[in-house]
Structure formats: C-alpha cells, structure tokens
Amino acid sequence: MSYLMSNYKPLDISFSKGKGCYLFTDDGEKYLDALTGVAVVNLGHSHDKIVKTIKDQAEKLIHTSNWYRIDNQETLGEKLCAASGMEKVFFGNSGAEANEAAIKLTRLYAHKKGIENPIIITAINSFHGRTMAALSATGNDNVKKGFYPVLPGFIHVDYNNIDQLKAFSKNNNVVAVMLEPIQGESGVRIPDANYLNEVQALCQKNNWLFILDEVQTGMGRTGKLFAHQHDNLKPDIMTLAKGLGNGYPIGACLARGEASQLFTPGTHGSTFGGNPMAAAVAGSVLEIIEAENILDNVNTMSAFAKKLFLQRLEKSSKVTDFRIKGLMIGIELNHDPSSLLQKGIENKILINITGNTIRLLPPLIINESEVCELVDKVCNLIDEL
Numbered sequence: 413m414s415y416l417m418s419n420y421k422p423l424d425i426s427f428s429k430g431k432g433c434y435l436f437t438d439d440g441e442k443y444l445d446a447l448t449g450v451a452v453v454n455l456g457h458s459h460d461k462i463v464k465t466i467k468d469q470a471e472k473l474i475h476t477s478n479w480y481r482i483d484n485q486e487t488l489g490e491k492l493c494a495a496s497g498m499e500k501v502f503f504g505n506s507g508a509e510a511n512e513a514a515i516k517l518t519r520l521y522a523h524k525k526g527i528e529n530p531i532i533i534t535a536i537n538s539f540h541g542r543t544m545a546a547l548s549a550t551g552n553d554n555v556k557k558g559f560y561p562v563l564p565g566f567i568h569v570d571y572n573n574i575d576q577l578k579a580f581s582k583n584n585n586v587v588a589v590m591l592e593p594i595q596g597e598s599g600v601r602i603p604d605a606n607y608l609n610e611v612q613a614l615c616q617k618n619n620w621l622f623i624l625d626e627v628q629t630g631m632g633r634t635g636k637l638f639a640h641q642h643d644n645l646k647p648d649i650m651t652l653a654k655g656l657g658n659g660y661p662i663g664a665c666l667a668r669g670e671a672s673q674l675f676t677p678g679t680h681g682s683t684f685g686g687n688p689m690a691a692a693v694a695g696s697v698l699e700i701i702e703a704e705n706i707l708d709n710v711n712t713m714s715a716f717a718k719k720l721f722l723q724r725l726e727k728s729s730k731v732t733d734f735r736i737k738g739l740m741i742g743i744e745l746n747h748d749p750s751s752l753l754q755k756g757i758e759n760k761i762l763i764n765i766t767g768n769t770i771r772l773l774p775p776l777i778i779n780e781s782e783v784c785e786l787v788d789k790v791c792n793l794i795d796e797l
C-alpha cells in the first residue's frame with residue numbers, strides 16, 4: 413500500500429541515479445531519458461557544474477527570506493532581463509506560480525484602467541498549470557473536471573487562429589492574451605509562421621498585454637534561449653520554470669513596460685521564491701547554456717534528428733504528422749500509442765504520450781550517437797505498435 417495520494421499513476425520503476433542523458437535503476441539498468449522530467453533536466457542529469465553549485469551554495473546558505481536582499485536573486489534577475497529584454501522579474505517555485513503572478517499582474521493592469529471584470533484570452537488545448545488561476549487559464553476541460561467553479565475572466569479561442577482573437581477587439585473587458593509559443597502538453601503544436609507576430613500586433617493595437625508562457629519552451633528547448641526569439645517578438649510578460657533550475661525548483665515571471673511596475677510591496681510574494689540556493693542554480697544554468705554552446709547543439713541535433721526521423725518514418729503508415737522545433741518533438745499517430753510508455757521502459761527509453769502523439773523532450777546536451785539511439789528506439793516502438 414502506498415501512503416501517497418492517488419493523483420499520479422506512476423509506472424512501476426524507480427531510478428536511483430542519473431548521468432547525462434541516462435537514468436539508472438538500482439540494479440544498474442540504463443535508460444535513455446527522452447522526457448527529462450518533462451523538459452526540466454535540459455542540461456542532463458548530475459551536470460558537474462550544477463552539482464558543484466548546489467554543494468557550494470548548500471555549505472554557504474540555502475534560505476533566508478525575501479524580507480532581506482538576496483544577492484543571488486538580484487544577479488539572476490539581471491541576467492534573465494539582459495537575455496530577454498524584459499525589465500523586472502518575480503521569482504516563484506514552479507510554472508503554475510509563475511503564471512499566477514502573470515495573471516495577478518494582469519488583474520492589476522485592468523483595475524488601473526478601471527476595468528472591474530477583466531478577461532484574459534487563452535487558447536484551447538493550452539496548459540498553464542494546476543493551481544486555480546493557472547487551471548482556469550488552461551484550455552483543457554479534462555484537467556478542470558471536478559474543480560469547478562474555476563475563476564471567471566478567461567475566454568478560450570482556437571490556437572493559431574488570429575481571426576478569433578480579432579473578433580474580441582471591441583470587447584472592452586479584454587486586457588490580455590496568454591499563449592504558449594508552442595503548445596507542449598497538447599502534443600507539440602507549432603503555430604503558423606506569422607501567428608505570434610499577428611497576436612503581438614493585435615495586442616499592441618488594443619492595449620492588451622501579450623503574455624507568453626515559456627515554461628516548457630524556454631531555456632533553450634527550441635534552439636533559442638526563449639522560443640519567441642525565433643520570431644523577434646517582445647511579450648509584455650513571460651513566464652519560465654522547468655529548465656530554469658535543471659531540476660531544482662524555480663519559476664519566474666518577467667515583465668516589461670507598464671506590467672513590470674504593477675507589484676508594490678505586499679501585493680505578491682513567496683516564501684521560497686528565488687531563495688539563495690534556487691537563484692544560484694538557475695544562474696549556473698544560464699552560464700552553462702552559454703559556456704557550452706547549448707543552443708548550437710540543440711539546433712545541430714534537431715536537424716540531425718529530423719533527418720533521421722523522416723528517413724525512418726516516411727515508410728510508416730501509422731504516422732500522420734511529425735513536428736519538431738529544436739528538441740521539442742511530436743510524432744502523431746493514427747493509432748492509440750498509450751501502450752508505448754510501458755513498452756518504452758522494456759526497451760530502455762523514457763518517452764511521453766499525449767493524446768495520439770509521442771512527445772520527446774530529450775536533454776539539450778544530447779550527442780549524435782544518442783540521437784541515433786533515440787530515433788532507433790522510438791521508431792522500433794512505432795513499428796511494433
């Protein structure tokens with residue numbers, strides 16, 4: 413009997429060690445990790461520099477309080493703003509918390525304009541987290557089931573459909589549009605080339621805040637540090653988590669312009685958010701991404717993986733779509749692939765299944781031979797389905 417609540421349904425396997433792209437069980441079995449704890453351990457397991465940062469910081473100081481200046485947090489904030497063109501940052505501990513901060517900023521933005529019942533437009537099939545506001549923003553009824561009433565103030569439109577957004581231009585209660593640059597949880601949905609630019613233009617025209625949830629796409633996952641940098645975009649608010657701490661919990665809500673000035677002392681907070689340890693680790697993550705040319709590796713390995721996958725998959729009658737941006741990969745099938753999770757374990761590879769799509773989020777440090785192994789194992793799984 414397990415004493416854990418039943419909100420997860422874990423596979424019957426446990427890992428005791430990780431190194432680079434691999435996880436190991438106690439009996440020494442080795443598994444290729446193409447999930448990275450859902451786009452988290454981007455720099456691989458037990459990265460030497462991350463381990464050193466954690467050890468060094470643990471010996472110095474783990475936690476104080478945001479009631480005192482936290483120098484590591486100041487340094488990290490400066491680095492993140494320099495890298496993103498944003499102006500201010502709030503640190504929490506997760507993606508959902510980062511999005512809660514974004515939603516709260518939007519409420520303040522609206523109330524300042526005298527709008528009492530503000531609306532944020534988000535997308536159908538989006539995922540923004542499990543806390544009540546993030547859940548309300550999420551465009552997936554399955555994750556809301558049992559938790560109604562959700563928060564008012566969210567309208568969901570089709571992703572990648574600019575006309576549906578334009579139709580709200582005359583609605584004076586709308587104050588923001590909140591989107592993922594690529595929808596991750598719903599199976600790596602990449603919008604058309606111009607979509608996000610058109611959304612930004614519409615937001616500027618209507619004085620709506622343009623919020624990008626980069627919790628999954630950020631920190632190099634798509635081949636740029638932030639996915640919106642592929643399109644030369646400038647969101648008003650951007651949220652981060654997952655890869656920001658490479659497994660150490662930290663989330664961030666960054667803002668620029670008016671949105672960056674809305675929190676005043678006492679309006680928002682988090683006991684742990686951006687504590688000395690979390691901020692030190694995230695600072696190391698940023699340094700490693702630069703020092704080890706991680707973005708170059710993502711782009712090179714992405715092109716290599718794409719070539720290999722397409723060679724193997726073009727012969728498959730089961731594959732209906734193949735989507736890739738950086739190392740965010742979705743392979744959509746005309747078969748229910750849910751049995752592949754367990755079959756993956758039997759074949760020593762960790763993957764993710766979402767709907768009819770196999771989602772792969774391998775570490776950003778993956779090399780050519782590991783990509784070959786990934787493609788081979790995943791394509792064998794599809795062949796056997």
Ligand SMILES: Cc1ncc(COP(=O)(O)O)c(C=O)c1O
Pocket residue numbers: 450505506507508509511539540541542592596597625626627628629653654
């Ligand atoms: C785009 C996006 N936003 C928010 C979240 C929620 O993040 P967390 O689980 O850290 O709260 C996720 C998690 O999968 C996500 O993919």
